[in-house]
Amino acid sequence: MKPKLTLKKIAKELDVSISTVSKALRDSPEIGEETREKIKAFAKHYNYKPNNIALSLKNRKTKTIGIIIPEIVHHFFTTVISGVEKVANEMGYNVLVCLSDNSFDKEVLNMEMLANGSTDGFILSLAKETMQKGDYHHLQEAINQGMPLVLFDRVVDSIACDKVIIDDVAGAKKAVQHLLDVGCRRIAMISTVDYVSVGKLRTKGYKEALEENDIEFDENLILKIEEMEDSEKEIEEFLSNCEVDGVFAVNEHFAISAVKTLQESGKKVPQDVSVIGFTDGELSKRFIPGLTTVSQHGMRIGEESARLLIEKLERTPTEEDYYKTIIVETGLVVRDSTKSKK
Amino acid sequence: MKPKLTLKKIAKELDVSISTVSKALRDSPEIGEETREKIKAFAKHYNYKPNNIALSLKNRKTKTIGIIIPEIVHHFFTTVISGVEKVANEMGYNVLVCLSDNSFDKEVLNMEMLANGSTDGFILSLAKETMQKGDYHHLQEAINQGMPLVLFDRVVDSIACDKVIIDDVAGAKKAVQHLLDVGCRRIAMISTVDYVSVGKLRTKGYKEALEENDIEFDENLILKIEEMEDSEKEIEEFLSNCEVDGVFAVNEHFAISAVKTLQESGKKVPQDVSVIGFTDGELSKRFIPGLTTVSQHGMRIGEESARLLIEKLERTPTEEDYYKTIIVETGLVVRDSTKSKK
DNA sequence: TTTCAACACGAAAACGTTTTCGTAGTTTCG
DNA sequence: CGAAACTACGAAAACGTTTTCGTGTTGAAA
Incomplete structure (x- = not known):
């Protein structure tokens, strides 16, 4: 040795x-x-x-970027990491991955750990608990210390920094419009709680689509799910209590639960009810019937985030600050869980 | 600022x-x-x-461990990362994630990057290309430089280091035995190429199960798939050309493709053909019918790997070297893609 | 022969810590 | 009262680099 x-x-x-x-x-x-x-x-x-450590100490930069995500066993986040890793590597950076487990405390702890020299900047998607709490002092602190920060997916307006998001409203609208186009009239929405920005925004898109098509909004057609754990039961109960011909689900899991429930209660998908999901993962692709879904391009989100961060890191400090928000557009992937257009 | x-x-x-x-x-x-x-x-x-960097320089240890995996958009690997992250965090370590993209060159590059002070040790699953090539000099070099290395899942005998694997042979045997138990007699196997150790070992388990039940092994019932891309077509062709009442697939994807193909050709799963997979992911769980599968506990693999590595890192250098191989047992998760026992 | 560049190299500081050792000043004890 | 032993602190080295600023040696010009 x-x-x-x-x-x-x-x-x-x-x-x-x-x-x-x-x-x-x-x-x-x-x-x-x-x-x-x-x-x-x-x-x-x-x-x-x-020796990299000696270089880091001398240059006061580590050439590594920290990414903190709520959970890693989640297709969307892994594609984001994949995107970040790709451009980071191309630019000579390493990637330090931390998991917040959707816990506020762990998020804060992780940031403090990495902020003490381990990392030049952050790419971060907020923990559910953090959004609920509305406490973002740790983000502001990092920024104050001169550490660039890029927020993606779950972002918050009150922090001034670069952001990469998808057009949730437009995406949801697109989805619902698709349902309308194939003839649905009573469209249920299965969403998450509102404090996750995603839930609110997609609900907005849902409403807008209905409005533009002169369909009355019905509060009873919306289900908001708090806990992933009980989602299947809740969805079953919800769908058995309302007569619908279309379902817009805010993620893959809800969509699949919906399909399952509908099938078990004797309805046919898509003949009787069309179902559309959000997030194009393995699940949507391989499910039978293949799930029509709104795809959010995680890879691109990761790439853009990394590019944004590295740009900030390598710019000379004299250049003035300004923050961008990049919107990565969503796509509609039509498969077999929605009727074909007439 | x-x-x-x-x-x-x-x-x-x-x-x-x-x-x-x-x-x-x-x-x-x-x-x-x-x-x-x-x-x-x-x-x-x-x-x-x-300042962590200064501490690292002084103490000659970084308190971060590097994990290099072939791909991250893969349920199994993310669960492993999750496990590593968990115990690493508990012990005050950070996790640096690198992707080899199954490329030998990227794997070597990543190791070299991290070996120059960025990391105290490695947790690594070999790239497909590396196994094919059989060139492990980069692993040996890391070890020679005194960097502990833990190999998991895709390991190789010729390198002396800690290892964490699953009992592929036993797992496969268990799966096939289950098929036999529910009455299958002509069982096909859909596998990957042999140079990925997993392919070879699971084939061995398959053969052993047959042998113990006095069923003749038939080379024609084995399909080896090289490229993920064309798997669906290959599987379709393969299954339409051989009459079977059971299918043992080496991963979720193959299993699902098999189910799809069988259903399309008018066969019923599990009434006509039972299908069993390997790796218990989202896909198996949510598919209809729910896939019976051999679960490899990625989380535990990650945890054990991290524990093994940190143990090596924190032991005093005088203690003698010895290497462990931990075998994380597999479980059989019975769902609806196999007939129930009679 | 003197003067001065040009050349080729070394000493030392700096990055932010920890740690060993030294040393003033004070207290204790014989 | 003198020596020894504490007490409380500072100087400096070390980790491995990069970089600024000398400095001694050449060779050529004056």
Whole structure:
């Protein structure tokens, strides 16, 4: 187990000074050609690689970006990570992944850990608990300390920073419009609670679509689900109590539960009821019938976030601050859970 | 944007030396009570946190562990990460995630990046290309440099290090035995290519189960799939050309494709053909019919890996080396894609 | 021969810690 | 009262780099 080679060791071995070694390896013209070649040959032969930690300390930047997400066992978030990783790697950055488990405390803890030098900046999607609580002091603190921050998906208006989101309203509208187009008239919506911005925005899109088509909004056709755990039962109860010909679900799971429930109660999908979901994951793709769904391009969201962050990191500090919000558009993937247009 | 507080600044502000500040904050009895309290109060008030990079440099350890996986958009790997993250966090470690994209070159590059001080050790599942190539010099190099390495899932015998695997043979055997128990006699297997150890081992389990039940092994009942992309077509072709009453698939996707194909060709699952998969993901759970499957507990694999690695990291270097291989047992999750036992 | 660039290299500071060792000033004890 | 032992603190080295600023040695110009 040979310890790592350092400049100092090379210097001693070749009987020159540390500075000379450093300069030679960085091709400084200050060093004579002969010495330079000798040092470079030696370094190459013994596979010298500079120590990142020392470099980080010296340069005051780590070349790693921290991403904090509520959960990782979730298709959408993994695609985002994948996107972040891709462009980060291309730009010579590493990615430190932390999970908040949707807990406010863990989110704060993670940020504090990473803020003390481990990371140059953050990419973050808020924990459910954080949004509920409405306490964003940890975000503001990071920003105040000069750490760039990019919020994605679950964002909040009151923090001034770069953001990457999808057009939830437009996406939901698109979905509901599709249901209307294929002939649905009584459309239920299965959503999450409102404090997750996503729930509110998609509800808005739902309403807008109805309005534009002169269909009356009916509060009773909306189900808001608090806990993932009991969702299946709630959906079953909800759907058995209201006569509908279309269902707009705010994620894959709800959509699938809806299909299951409907089928079990003797209804046919899509002949009797059309169902449309949000988030295009493995589930939607492989389910039978294939789920028509609104796809949010997680990979692109990750890529844009990383690009935004790195841009901030590498800009000279004198350039003035301004914050962008990038909207990654959603797409409609039509499969077999909605009737075809007439 | 106030810059971070450092020992030096505190020292200057309070007109003491840096050493005094450092000692006071670490509750050294060397420092008088009065001074100590003053310094601690100041530090607390201005929220001093030591710089991790400086600590890393000084202590020669980063308190972060690197995990390199072939792909992240994959339920199994995300559960593993989740497990690693969990125990890493509990023990005060951070997790650096890198993706090899199943490419040998990216795997090597990632290891080199992280080996230069970014990480104290590795948790790694080999890229497909790496296994195919059989070139493991980068692993050996890391070990030689004194960086502990834990291999999981896709491991290789020739490298001496800690390993966490599942009992692929037993798991496959269990699956096939289940098919036999519910009355299947002609059982097809849909597998991956052999150089991924998983493919080979599960095939072995398949054969063993048949053998123990005195059923003749038929080469024609095995399909080996190279590329994920074309799997669906291949499976369709394969199943339409052989009469079977049971299918053992080596992952969720293959299992689902099998069910789909069978249903389309008029067969009923599980009445006519029973199908069993490997890896218990969202897909298996939510599919209709729910997929009977062998579950590999990714979370536990991650936890065990992290524990193993951290144990190595924190043991005193004098303790002798020995390597463990932990086998995380698989479970059989019976759902609706296999007939019930008679 | 003197003067001065140009050249080739080294010393030292800096990044932010921790830790060893040294040393004033005070107390204790014989 | 002198020596020894504490007490409370500071100086400096070390971790591995990069970079600024010397400085000694050449060679050429004057």
